[in-house]
């Protein structure tokens with residue numbers, strides 16, 4: 001069995017802030033990490049590998065420095081990795097990203113493809129389902145538990161608004177995973193050694209056999225028009241006086257609103 | 261397209277370097293240089309005081325596609341167990357506004373459910389409903405949903421398609437966008453029509469809610485967006501409104517997944533959270549689980565539900581289903597009472613459209629006061645019990 005995991009290198013968004021005066025991102029010293037949801041996808045792949053002897057290949061599309069993310073994946077136990085990188089891929093939106101990933105995955109062969117629920121920079125959650133559509137295979141999003149995997153089918157729990165669905169699918173299938181699925185393992189010493197030594201295989205636009213008009217900015221139907229700081233309305237009314245007086249004033253307001 | 265630096269004008273001041281979200285600008289020989297990490301986000305264009313950063317159009321940038329044959333605004337009306345999800349009515353409110361502005365029709369698309377529910381969509385503002393009653397749509401599976409919606413889009417060519425940013429909408433709509441080859445903007449919180457071009461301006465949070473982005477899909481149709489529940493207002497309900505229902509067959513629709521079981525495990529409170537008129541929410545400032553007992557009492561007095569910040573959920577004081585914000589629920593009650601919550605942007609995006617916001621926090625500088633209608637600077641352990649006592653007195 002072949003398992004492909006798609007990962008993305010992202011800025012650690014917990015630390016990204018916007019400068020309200022200039023409307024630009026302050027990215028000073030923000031570290032790059034593997035998208036947190038993708039760590040759960042890697043962990044799920046390795047757990048399936050431990051049960052079935054499957055081969056786990058981790059891929060990412062990104063600039064040359066995304067190699068670091070792939071080395072981290074190797075240290076967690078990935079068998080093989082691919083860096084899909086080409087100047088022509090720059091500026092890709094989810095359509096063009098999914099297209100390039102699909103072209104690469106087609107070359108690699110697959111039974112199960114795992115993605116994170118969403119990437120924390122774009123927060124779109126679109127790449128997984130779009131890749132599945134391009135490959136013309138089913139997908140199940142928001143997986144919180146994998147009940148059963150066989151050569152032909154898989155049974156999983158899919159998180160919904162009011163609970164979860166138990167869903168079965170034929171293989172090949174693409175799954176996107178949420179954090180409840182598992183706890184990603186830390187790299188082992190052996191893994192770290194392997195990561196250090198690994199030669200990272202790159203795939204460019206010709207290797208994946210993609211047409212130029214479908215990748216990067218050219219292949220992207222959406223455009224970012226502008227970015228700005230989230231604004232907050234400011235109509236604050238600080239209540240005055242002692243705590244007791246303030247609470248009295250509030251109770252008065254609440255009565256005025258007919259909620260008591 | 262390329263973004264380049266006019267080195268004649270560049271003074272090497274470096275302001276653009278800080279503005280780049282992708283660290284794609286570096287100083288080379290005292291001049292700014294844009295390297296291969298550029299994602300064409302244009303953030304640097306307006307920053308340069310010399311106007312030295314410019315956008316260059318290249319051949320093939322502007323595709324001549326015939327967009328004028330695409331007409332009308334569509335809303336995908338999601339159903340669960342046959343009942344229409346409330347986000348569908350909110351989308352009809354937003355869709356009506358966009359359709360009126362574009363002087364075009366508003367249609368709803370309903371898969372599964374009954375003719376009666378289709379009528380409801382008309383009363384909430386749809387001129388037309390495309391309805392497929394086939395039982396294959398009873399349970400949600402991505403393939404049949406995306407196949408039929410794709411077919412309908414190819415046949416009827418709407419210019420805008422809106423769906424809820426729910427587990428269902430966010431799962432199958434990307435397949436539609438991939439197939440039709442058009443843009444899809446996820447999780448929008450505002451939608452406007454650009455007066456000059458007639459394009460849809462789609463506003464959404466990114467980077468975990470730290471920034472907002474306006475997204476365009478200028479050269480492809482339809483323009484598709486998923487919209488976050490609870491941010492758009494419902495339109496007017498017209499019990500006597502008339503519209504057309506077009507029954508569509510499910511010919512050639514297939515499915516390779518199967519829903520074996522549906523398990524409901526949402527607690528009462530969680531359902532209440534999104535429907536409640538009053539929400540009493542607690543953050544790290546509450547200190548412990550006992551603090552939430554106190555909020556429950558307050559919520560009960562006001563006939564409301566209990567919410568929480570992520571910090572309180574992470575502490576384990578209350579289950580995740582109560583979390584409000586970017587990675588929790590978006591709520592829009594009449595009254596939102598924030599107790600011991602600092603007001604981080606990720607929390608604010610989930611509650612700032614509440615009609616009235618009351619903030620109780622001991623730090624007068626807490627950002628929550630910037631969105632508060634009424635603010636009390638004080639210790640929650642003092643203010644909340646007092647508030648409970650006074651409310652009880654009033655009630656007697």
Ligand SMILES: Cc1cc2nc3c(=O)[nH]c(=O)nc-3n(C[C@H](O)[C@H](O)[C@H](O)COP(=O)(O)OP(=O)(O)OC[C@H]3O[C@@H](n4cnc5c(N)ncnc54)[C@H](O)[C@@H]3O)c2cc1C
Nearest residue numbers: 468543544545569570571585586587588600602622639640
């Ligand atoms: C990608 C991402 C997604 C996120 N999603 C969410 C989300 O969905 N929802 C969310 O809420 N957060 C979210 N966060 C986290 C968010 O950034 C904040 O960390 C969080 O909201 C802080 O919660 P808090 O206000 O309860 O805690 P704190 O920031 O610690 O604030 C506690 C407040 O309580 C006050 N206080 C302390 N003691 C008392 C007292 N005795 N009486 C009165 N006041 C007191 C303090 O002055 C302080 O203002 C997200 C973060 C990231 C990076």
Ligand SMILES: Nc1ncnc2c1ncn2[C@@H]1O[C@H](COP(=O)(O)O)[C@@H](O)[C@H]1O
Nearest residue numbers: 006007061115116118119124125126127
């Ligand atoms: N550039 C990329 N390379 C590889 N995988 C990606 C890339 N972008 C997104 N993904 C995968 O798609 C998921 C959803 O990403 P997104 O649609 O950007 O929110 C991520 O969790 C990854 O698994």
